[in-house]
Amino acid sequence: MKQIYNLLFLVFGIFTINAQTTVVTTGTTNPYRLSLSGNDLYISEFNSGIISKLDITAPLPTTKSNVITGLNRPMGIVATGNYIYVAEHFGNKISRIDISAPTATMSTVISGLNNPTGLAIKGDELYYAETGSNSIFKINLTDAVPTAVLVANAFNAPYGIFFKNDILYIAEFSGNKVSTLDVASGATTGTDFITDFNSPIDLTINGNTLYVAEYTANKVSKVDILAAVPTKEDLVSGVQTPIGLAANTSEVYIAEFDANKISKYNLPTLSADGFVLSKSLQLYPNPSSNFIKVSNMEKALNYTVYNSLGQQVLKGKVEKNESIDIQNLSSDLYLFKLEDGNTLKFIKK
Known part of the structure; x- marks a missing residue:
């Protein structure tokens, strides 16, 4: 022993900082959002209407494979178990893709929405943001016919949402801020968290670190959400129109919309x-x-x-x-x- x-102690003593941006794949068409499920990274490709995936353990750069096609401007995406939920922005609906069989199938979960964007799951409930109404809604996925329930409104172009326990973090693109909503409290309006972002369009959390894609600033920022005074810091700059994020304990994956590629940032040890x-x-x-x-x-x-x-x-x-x-x-x-x-x-x- x-x-x-x-x-x-020997291994720990020789650890070095390993922080670099690496191209994961260049074979996507306007990649929009990302969702990690195990070693699979799922990608919504906005202009091509495709949901694709790649194996993050494969040698880089790797090639993505298509899961399903024919979506109407897919934006928000969240993979859980045998299903992938997708917000079809121009289709004004949320679809569910069953990936349990060799050939994926798709069905409509709820329609008649107003430009849905970001998605987040908490228990049996799927939360979604609408830029058409500047609101957050939720549906119960166990209902035979899910009905939209208004959670909160008065946001300024809510594009990305992500849960940390009962707190929903919301990227308000036109408001240049990230706000929070305690869904357990019954609050119907958000609370400003940090207000000096530059077109924040997506966010994700790993541990106690919040990562935010600043679309027009071409960078990804990070925030310690437990800090007494949360302050943003640059994680990586020089990425081209970052629009979607996913993270695990060692990497942050970035969808670069105009560059038609997925890159990753290796978190420092x-x-x-x-x-x-x-x-x-x-x-x-x-x-x-x-x-x-x-x-x-x-x-x-x-x-x-x-x-x-x-x-x-x-x-x-x-x-x-x-x-x-x-x-x-x-x-x-x-x-x-x-x-x-x-x-x-x-x-x-």
């Missing part, structure tokens, strides 16, 4: 070189499975914990001689960064 821990390791402070017990303490502390300090992928997994404030509960963390090697600049390593068994 000791050899394994030593190996983990931690580099131990970027931290000043403390010699005076220590974490104990280390390794540990239940809790850790910081020795030789003189005052309370804020801390942040990062896993071996560089993802923030824990944050808080620790007092002198206080125990920090790590029972819910996975077995891994972690960096424990204090606000005074000290950084320590520990292993969760």
Whole structure:
């Protein structure tokens, strides 16, 4: 076991920042929205009326394959289980594609809509945005004949929507902002989250990081949604009319509308070189499975914990001689960064 821990420290110590934009495929026609399901990335191709997919584990650049054709300007797309739900913007309807059989089939879920755009699923309910009415609606997917229920209105061109727990994040294209809506509270209007975007058209969340496609700025931004004062930062610039996003723990996939391609941004892993390791402070017990303490502390300090992928997994404030509960963390090697600049390593068994 000791050899394994030593190996983990060695591997962790040589991690480097790996952040670059890579072409995934160039074979799409005006790709609009993306949805990840396992290793499959589904793509709505706006002008060609196609839903296509590609395997994100295939060597790059890869070739996409068509799932189904004949849609009327498909925009929002969300894949779940054996189904893909698609907002047909000019068709004013939401369609469902059954991908359980070798040949996909399509049926109408609800019609008579007003230019539907973004889609998001929460439980048995499908939420959709309409730019024609500047509203958010929902339907229950278990109903034999789903009926639209108004959730909230008074948005300014809502194009992209995404859930984080009960909070629906909404990209308001003409409002140049991202707003939020707590669907559990019964609120009927959104709350401004960040208001200085440049034509935000889609968004996605992985962990506690919000990624936003800024269409006319040709860039993708990121926001820590748990920050006391959420502030946007550039993730990647120089992408051509980014219009759709999908993310997992290691990559952000970007639909570049005018470039007719899908690219990806490799999220950075931690580099131990970027931290000043403390010699005076220590974490104990280390390794540990239940809790850790910081020795030789003189005052309370804020801390942040990062896993071996560089993802923030824990944050808080620790007092002198206080125990920090790590029972819910996975077995891994972690960096424990204090606000005074000290950084320590520990292993969760």
